[in-house]
Amino acid sequence: MSNADFLKAERPEPTVIEGFDPEGPDRYFNRELSWLGFNWRVLEEAENEAVPLLERVRFLSISASNLDEFYTVRVAGLRELAQAGNTTPAADGLTPAEQLVKINEDARKLMARQQEVLSSLRDMMEAEGIGILSRKDLSKADKEALSKTFLDQIFPILSPLAIDPAHPFPFIANMGYCLAVELERRKDGNILKALLPIPSQIDRFVRLPAGERDHRFAFVEDVLLLHIDSLFPGYVLKDHFGFRVLRDSDLEVEEEAEDLVREFEVALKRRRRGEVVRLTVSASPPKGLRDIVMRELHVKEDEVIELEGMIGVGDTKELVLDQRPDLLWPQFTPRVPERVQDHDGDMFAAIRQKDMLLHHPYETFDMVVRFLNQAARDPDVVAIKNTLYRTSKNSPIVEALCEAAEDGKSVTALVELKARFDEAANIRQSRRLERAGAHVVYGFLDWKTHAKIATVVRREGDKLVTYSHWGTGNYHPITAKIYTDLSFFTCDPALGRDAAKVFNYLSGYANPEGLENLSISPHTLKPKLLEMIAAEAEHARRGRPAQIWAKMNSLIEADMIDALYEASQAGVKIDLVIRGICGLRPGVAGLSENIRVKSIVGRFLEHSRIACFGNGHGLPHEKCRVFMSSADWMGRNLNRRVETLVETHNPTVKAQIVSQILAANLADVAQSWVMQPDGHFVRAAVEDDETFRFSCHRFFMENPSLSGRGTAGASDVPQLTHR
Structure with a gap:
């Protein structure tokens, strides 16, 4: 493919930021806020009209599941630091407590937006014959069908739990979803408070009878509320609300563990009982019940999120129906080389x-x-x-x-x-x-x-x-x-x-x-990359073509970012494809005017790690140096993990990585986002004409990899050439 248009494109005028200190923490963008920005991009794919409807539902589900994991790991860690009084700032200058405030604000907006997107998608699904009915919309026949499903498939698994002195508040597991109910006994008016934990083995969406092409569902919590008399005979429902728990899921392992496997088995049990880091409750819960749940789960007010709509949006993955291939990506069969x-x-x-x-x-x-x-x-x-x-x-x-x-x-x-x-x-x-x-x-x-x-x-x-x-x-x-x-x-x-x-x-x-052709972390991988970046900067200073193309999931390691800034200032043209977290600020005058950063979010999840250096010849060129790696450019990968960086020398493999894989990624506009100097991403400008909406994913689906070509296509393999 030709990537000439991309390569010839002028880099945007560098942005002058008033009061910006290129030597201070302002030169980094916050890791956690950058991750949230990535998850916003995932959610926006759920609004992308170019994506099939049920794939949009899948993106919505992924954005919710991503956010849950973010809270159970990253937010849990920051919360622990803040509670311990740790005020050590991150590279960008924010303390743990300051980060938590900004995360909370953005995450609440993200969750509210997820509800808006879900509402919109439900309307579109309804028009396609996929309906999610509320209790008030269920017909008599629907309720009869649900009664059979309830007795056969739900009732045997449930364990209703009273809350009183004889029945202490039960343990609710991480990501556990419950109904809290207040009931009145018919014969004497006595009040009973109870919980209905909904086991993960039960689907969130219960199927209703439908036509051959249609699909109808009810929420499982609505099914439970319809059958409260079967769960609590002699009682009537007075009030209720739903809630979902997220717990600290990071592991702590003793340094001197004699049996590592046994220690991990113990640690996994401890994780299950980690502290609650977020409690999501349905809107306008009865105060008495809400107070009991908060008290028993040891949750503070700022850790509670009241949500108007569906709790646990990640469960919408159940609605991505194989029976509706017309609403999914066209089928793709991977090639055998x-x-x-x-x-x-x-x-x-x-x-x-x-x-x-x-x-x-x-x-x-x-x-x-x-x-x-x-x-x-x-x-x-x-x-x-x-x-x-x-x-x-x-x-x-x-x-x-x-x-x-x-x-x-x-x-x-x-x-x-x-x-x-x-x-x-x-x-x-x-x-x-x-x-x-x-x-x-x-x-x-x-x-x-x-x-x-x-x-x-x-x-x-x-x-x-x-x-x-x-x-x-x-x-x-x-x-x-x-x-x-x-x-x-x-x-x-x-x-x-x-x-x-x-x-x-x-x-x-x-x-x-x-090691002859390999660098590994935590020993030689980071020094090798820094050496290659510095060499490219030296080529630029000596007036030779100097270029870096790199692709990874995340870039946050401060030394790597500073090395790229220095190379940019020396005149190296740097193009980065970073799917998720990016702590580097591109396009800032006096700091990074020669750096461009893009993120690709589409049908496939970008996961490969590649680094290409012009080696005094620019890119692409037969004498460039090409590496593939298991490591992202993060502190944990470069300093605290065993990772590999392999240099490829075979000309066809190099051509495949540089002129096919990276060139297509850089030329993509259909599913690309461009990072701005303030850390935010904007969707790449897309032509109205479909012909000009180049998609690297579509290109790769339609064109075989160069080094896997056999005798039939060997003559078609292009070679790297001078620019």
């Missing part, structure tokens, strides 16, 4: 031909699974090593590793127990791998292992050949269908040796010295 087909599915033969880079989800993640399955069943394979950060419940990756171990192969699995919200699943996977005979290691207590590496050692003739896979995403076949990530396959001996040293580091704490 032509080169793998040329070799009749033999991954080792395809990799031996030359390095291969797959771009997920456009190229199927099944190739990664096939790589490990083939290794498990190949009699010439003697050893397999794999890092596991997040996996699916019934992971085919774990299945392959278990099969290999049971077949007598040497299998080593690094299972990261600290993968947030996947800790319990990873403990189960580690137990399963151990039973199969694999060597299971857990890396470091203080650092997460976030690197994505798999190696297969195969006996070929009288030598051992190491095939390695380096990824930017997790070994998770479900998320790989919607996350854009890179999979790099090679049998390059240097990278094979590098991978072996990293695994030795993870299993035996042996510092990996003499």
